[in-house]
Amino acid sequence: MTERPTPSAMIEAQGLSKYYGPFIATENVTFSVPTGQVAAFLGPNGAGKSTTMKLLTGFLSPSAGVARIGGYDMATQRIEASRLIGYLPENGPLYNEMTPQSLLKYLGQARGMTSAQLKKRLDFVASRCSLEDVWGKQISKLSRGYRQRVGMAHALLHDPAVLILDEPTSGLDPNQTYQVRELIRELGLTKTILLSTHILTEVEAVCSRVILINRGRVLLDGNVEQMRGQHHDIESHFRQLTGGAA
Numbered sequence: 001m002t003e004r005p006t007p008s009a010m011i012e013a014q015g016l017s018k019y020y021g022p023f024i025a026t027e028n029v030t031f032s033v034p035t036g037q038v039a040a041f042l043g044p045n046g047a048g049k050s051t052t053m054k055l056l057t058g059f060l061s062p063s064a065g066v067a068r069i070g071g072y073d074m075a076t077q078r079i080e081a082s083r084l085i086g087y088l089p090e091n092g093p094l095y096n097e098m099t100p101q102s103l104l105k106y107l108g109q110a111r112g113m114t115s116a117q118l119k120k121r122l123d124f125v126a127s128r129c130s131l132e133d134v135w136g137k138q139i140s141k142l143s144r145g146y147r148q149r150v151g152m153a154h155a156l157l158h159d160p161a162v163l164i165l166d167e168p169t170s171g172l173d174p175n176q177t178y179q180v181r182e183l184i185r186e187l188g189l190t191k192t193i194l195l196s197t198h199i200l201t202e203v204e205a206v207c208s209r210v211i212l213i214n215r216g217r218v219l220l221d222g223n224v225e226q227m228r229g230q231h232h233d234i235e236s237h238f239r240q241l242t243g244g245a246a
C-alpha cells in the first residue's frame with residue numbers, strides 16, 4: 001500500500017512537456033488546481049489542451065515533467081491517482097456496440113464497485129446526465145450529444161474527487177449545454193475540476209480560474225477578471241493573447 005501524500009493541490013502539472021519527434025506539443029506546462037476549484041483550460045485549436053489532459057490522466061507519458069493527482073505521481077502511483085480521477089476524453093466513449101446501461105455497469109464492476117454502490121451510482125448518472133431515454137440503446141446509434149453524456153456518466157460513475165473534462169459541452173444543444181453547466185456548477189461545490197472549452201461564456205458561467213495555453217506553453221494563469229483583461233472582454237483578450245487579434 002502506497003502512503004497517501006498530503007497534496008498542496010489536487011491537480012498538478014509540473015514542467016510537463018510532450019515532444020513528437022521535433023514537434024513540441026507542450027513545453028514546460030506548469031500549474032496547479034487547489035481542492036474545490038473549477039478551472040478552465042483555454043487555448044486555440046492545437047494549443048496542447050488535450051495533450052496536457054492526457055498527461056495529467058496518465059493516458060500519455062510525458063517527455064519531461066511530473067503530473068500529480070491528489071499528490072500521487074502519475075508515473076509511479078498511477079493506480080492510486082486513477083481512483084481519484086474522472087476523465088472525459090475529447091472523443092467520447094468507446095465500446096460502441098454496448099448500451100449506456102451495459103457499458104457503465106461493466107465499467108463500474110471493473111472498478112470493483114459493489115452491486116449496491118453500482119446501483120446507486122447508475123441511478124445517479126442516468127438521471128443527472130439525462131440518459132434514461134437511451135439507457136438500453138446501442139451507443140453507436142446515439143447522437144453526438146448523447147454519446148457525450150455517456151462519456152460524462154463514465155467520468156462521474158465512481159464519484160471521483162477530481163474531474164478532468166475535455167470539452168464537456170461540445171456537441172450539445174443549448175438545453176443540454178445548460179444542464180451540463182448546471183451539473184458542473186453543482187459538482188464544483190465538492191470536487192476539483194479542470195475543463196477545456198472553446199465557449200468563452202462557459203468560463204464566466206462556471207469557472208473561477210483560467211489557465212490559457214498557446215503553442216504548448218502557458219500564457220496566462222489567473223482569475224476570470226484577469227482573463228477579461230483591460231477591456232473587460234474575455235473574447236478580445238483571448239484573441240490578443242493568442243495572436244488572433246485583428
Ligand SMILES: Nc1ncnc2c1ncn2[C@@H]1O[C@H](COP(=O)(O)OP(=O)(O)OP(=O)(O)O)[C@@H](O)[C@H]1O
Nearest residue numbers: 020023024025043044045046047048049050051052
Ligand atoms: N500523436 C501525435 N503525433 C504528432 N502530433 C500530435 C499528436 N497528438 C497531438 N499532436 C499535435 O499536438 C498539438 C497539440 O494537440 P492537442 O490535441 O493537445 O491540442 P488541443 O489544444 O486539444 O486542440 P483542440 O482545441 O483542437 O482540441 C497539435 O498540433 C496536434 O496536431
